[in-house]
Amino acid sequence: MTWETVIGLEVHVQLATRTKMFCPCPTTYGEQPNTAVCPVCLGLPGALPVPNAEAVRLGTLGALAFGCTIHPVSVFARKNYFYPDLPKGYQISQFDKPLATGGTLSFESPERGPLTVGITRLHLEEDAGKSLHDRVPGQTAVDLNRAGTPLAEIVGEPDLRSPGEARAYLVALRQLLVYAGVSECSMEEGSLRVDANLSIRRPGDPLGTKTEVKNMNSFANVERALEAERLRQMALVEGGGRVTQVTLTFNAATGEVKPLRTKEDSHDYRYFPDPDLAPLVLDDAWLADRVAELPELPAARRTRFETTLGLPGYDVGVLTAEPAIADYFEAIVAEGTDPKVAANWVMGEGLASFSA
Numbered sequence: 001m002t003w004e005t006v007i008g009l010e011v012h013v014q015l016a017t018r019t020k021m022f023c024p025c026p027t028t029y030g031e032q033p034n035t036a037v038c039p040v041c042l043g044l045p046g047a048l049p050v051p052n053a054e055a056v057r058l059g060t061l062g063a064l065a066f067g068c069t070i071h072p073v074s075v076f077a078r079k080n081y082f083y084p085d086l087p088k089g090y091q092i093s094q095f096d097k098p099l100a101t102g103g104t105l106s107f108e109s110p111e112r113g114p115l116t117v118g119i120t121r122l123h124l125e126e127d128a129g130k131s132l133h134d135r136v137p138g139q140t141a142v143d144l145n146r147a148g149t150p151l152a153e154i155v156g157e158p159d160l161r162s163p164g165e166a167r168a169y170l171v172a173l174r175q176l177l178v179y180a181g182v183s184e185c186s187m188e189e190g191s192l193r194v195d196a197n198l199s200i201r202r203p204g205d206p207l208g209t210k211t212e213v214k215n216m217n218s219f220a221n222v223e224r225a226l227e228a229e230r231l232r233q234m235a236l237v238e239g240g241g242r243v244t245q246v247t248l249t250f251n252a253a254t255g256e257v258k259p260l261r262t263k264e265d266s267h268d269y270r271y272f273p274d275p276d277l278a279p280l281v282l283d284d285a286w287l288a289d290r291v292a293e294l295p296e297l298p299a300a301r302r303t304r305f306e307t308t309l310g311l312p313g314y315d316v317g318v319l320t321a322e323p324a325i326a327d328y329f330e331a332i333v334a335e336g337t338d339p340k341v342a343a344n345w346v347m348g349e350g351l352a353s354f355s356a
Contacts, residue, residue, distance in 0.1 A: 003200045005230050006207060007166050008158035011173060012151050013183040014127070014191035015058040021126040021150035022049030022092065029189050033132075033143035041126075041148035043088030048276050051076075055124060055150035056280065059099055060290045062152050062182040063122045065297060066103030070287055074099045074123070076277040080270045085129030085142050093153075095271040098123035099280070105156070106299065107172035110164045117169065118157030124280075125151050130190075146190070152182065158197065158207065163226035167219050170194065175298050179323050187218055194222055199243070200233045208233075208243060213257055215249040225250035229257050301326055309339040318347050325351070 020027055023040035039047035063070055075097040078090040103119035127149040132141040154173065160166045174185040174192060185192040194216055199208035213229050216222045228250070233243050248257040296304075298320055305316045305326075320326045328350065332342040 002203060003234050004203045005161055005163075005226075006158050006199045006201060006210075007160035007163070007226060008197045008210075009156045009160070009166060009169065010195040010197070011154045011156070011170070012127075012193045012195075013062070013154065013177055013185055015055045015062075015150040015152055016181065016183050017052055017054045017058065017150050019052060019054075020148035021052050021055055021124070023047075023148055025148065027149050029191075031145055033141070033145060036145040037147070041087075042144060049092065049274075051277065051280065052150055056099075056282075057290065058150075058182045059122065059124045059152045060282070060287070061180050061294060062154070062177055063100035063103065064290060064294050065176050065180040065182070066100075066105060066119045066122065066154070068100035068103035068119060068122055070100050070282065070290075071097065072282050072284075072287070073097065074280045076124075076274045076280065077271045078274050079125075081268075083128065084140065085131050085144065085147065087129065087144060087147060091126060091128060092274055092277070093125035093271075094123035095266070097279075105169065105172055105176065107168050109168055111162055112165070115165070117159035120155040120157055122152055122154050125153055127151050158199075158210075163223040163230065166196065166226055167223040170219050170222060172298075175321065179295065179297050179301075181295065196222060196226055196229075198226055198229050198233070200230065200237065209245055211243065211245065212247045213250055214247060214260065215251075217252065221250060221252050224252070224255055225257060228255055232257060309333070311339060311343055315340075315343045315347065318351075319343060 017027060019025060020041055023038050025036045025038050025041055028036065040049055060070060074094055076092050077095040079093045080090045082089060098121045100122045101120065103122070104116050105119060106114070106116040109115040127146050129142055129144040129147040132143055135141040156169070160169055177183050178185055183191055187193070196213045196216070197210045198213065199210040201208040211229060213225045216225050229248065236243060246262055247260045249260045250257050301320050302316050305311050305319060306313065319329050325346065329342055329346045332346065333339050
């Protein structure tokens with residue numbers, strides 16, 4: 001029996017600001033628990049949020065990198081839910097009036113070759129705190145240092161058709177945002193997190209019931225988790241069962257996905273505009289400055305290395321994987337070294353020194 005897998009990814013990236021989304025607390029990673037907090041990010045009565053202009057700038061650059069339409073007026077909304085690491089009882093996000101909509105991301109699919117998929121929207125929001133299950137035996141501790149950290153959520157269209165394709169998409173997305181200077185995109189430090197929605201269907205049928213998979217701490221584990229969920233859904237349906245809309249967690253040690261909770265719909269969060277925050281208004285001159293500020297992105301750099309420097313495709317892929325490596329290579333060429341000689345050295349001894 002032939003099944004088609006349908007995958008859409010929601011990616012949360014921490015914006016590379018020094019302070020939080022709505023308060024002046026630092027965003028430094030690895031501080032002692034509950035030391036980078038204030039009345040605003042603790043949700044204390046009477047504390048008022050003030051938007052971080054740098055977060056707005058970086059979010060806009062990210063949206064431009066995807067070719068999104070930037071909306072001159074967007075609205076911050078309260079997303080209401082209860083969780084121990086959400087001190088206010090709601091998260092400040094954006095709902096029906098996001099910062100940007102309608103972009104694309106191009107990359108090389110391992111199955112379908114060159115592929116362009118849709119980006120539904122990019123919106124700004126604050127992060128929640130972090131629940132720690134390994135600090136106190138038998139108890140869960142809460143660290144609120146992360147609460148209020150600025151995020152951009154990038155919601156992709158359900159255009160991906162395999163776990164391997166989802167992994168390739170994430171590699172390209174991370175590369176684009178790092179080049180744009182929007183985020184460090186480190187999964188190890190939690191500055192890039194992925195929620196994956198997956199369903200199966202017969203080719204040509206309407207979309208099936210989707211599930212959401214969380215708790216994936218590497219691109220490899222995203223691929224593993226989606227493969228496990230794809231196989232679970234196929235076995236369930238072929239055995240006469242029915243897929244239900246649930247949120248699952250991935251156990252990297254066992255390679256299994258297990259139900260975490262019933263998946264919520266948007267109406268469960270009771271979104272409404274945050275009364276403490278005015279609409280976010282971006283004028284034409286400010287937006288023009290952001291367009292001019294956008295640096296050379298990976299696709300343009302790859303094309304330039306191929307056409308101007310005459311490098312083969314493999315070399316170009318390696319040299320442009322990270323902006324720091326590409327900058328290093330260009331600095332060597334600028335000193336008069338032949339591009340191919342420089343490329344061979346950077347891909348050998350140079351990369352070894354980068355990873356040391």
